[in-house]
Amino acid sequence: xxxxxxxxxxxTGILVLACGVIGILRLPDFYTRMHAAGKTDSLGAxxxxxxxxxxxxxxxxxxxxxxxxxxxxxxxxxxxxSPTATHAIMQTAIALGxxxxxxxxxxx
Amino acid sequence: MMQTVMLAGAVAIILLIFPxxxxxxxxxxxxxxxxxxxxxxxxxxxxLLFIGVLFxxxxxxxxxxxxxxxxxxxxxxxxxxxxxxxxxxxxQDGGDAKEEARS
Numbered sequence: 001x002x003x004x005x006x007x008x009x010x011x012t013g014i015l016v017l018a019c020g021v022i023g024i025l026r027l028p029d030f031y032t033r034m035h036a037a038g039k040t041d042s043l044g045a046x047x048x049x050x051x052x053x054x055x056x057x058x059x060x061x062x063x064x065x066x067x068x069x070x071x072x073x074x075x076x077x078x079x080x081x082s083p084t085a086t087h088a089i090m091q092t093a094i095a096l097g098x099x100x101x102x103x104x105x106x107x108x
Numbered sequence: 109m110m111q112t113v114m115l116a117g118a119v120a121i122i123l124l125i126f127p128x129x130x131x132x133x134x135x136x137x138x139x140x141x142x143x144x145x146x147x148x149x150x151x152x153x154x155x156l157l158f159i160g161v162l163f164x165x166x167x168x169x170x171x172x173x174x175x176x177x178x179x180x181x182x183x184x185x186x187x188x189x190x191x192x193x194x195x196x197x198x199x200q201d202g203g204d205a206k207e208e209a210r211s
Contacts, residue, residue, distance in 0.1 A: 030140055071157070089139055
């Protein structure tokens with residue numbers, strides 16, 4: 001049962017990461033690419049890491065539970081750090097004056 | 109059963125790294141390269157957990173994954189800070205492939 005739940009979590013996380021990769025390949029601008037990358041990266045990684053924490057802690061031995069706690073700490077850290085890094089890069093781009101993409105500039 | 113799932117997940121993560129690597133190499137501006145590196149680092153953190161389960165040695169690989177996540181965050185912040193203080197070299201138009209960053 002826990003195996004099935006962990007498999008579903010890991011598969012959902014990989015699907016979200018794949019959506020982020022499609023977004024980073026297809027979108028026209030740096031800001032839109034950042035929009036795709038920042039959200040899907042944090043959500044997908046946190047889903048996969050939660051699946052690992054469930055799968056590793058199912059034996060309920062104290063050592064395995066400790067390792068699961070460490071895996072959950074990775075999840076918390078990714079959930080805090082990934083939006084912070086995205087915000088820092090975005091602030092640097094705004095400070096350097098990168099203009100957002102718009103449809104009017106493409107048509108001469 | 110679960111070994112097959114973990115192997116498939118690891119192969120899927122490795123296959124997802126390659127398009128991100130393309131964006132990192134061919135990205136028009138330097139910020140695309142930074143965000144590509146950030147995404148590859150996050151995927152590598154997850155991939156280390158997959159490798160730990162596949163080798164049945166999770167308690168060691170969890171520490172490596174945690175250190176990798178920390179280093180990825182610090183590296184991205186350092187790159188963002190570094191390019192904030194070099195205003196002349198950055199690209200002025202984020203979506204235009206003609207005006208590439210020169211370094």
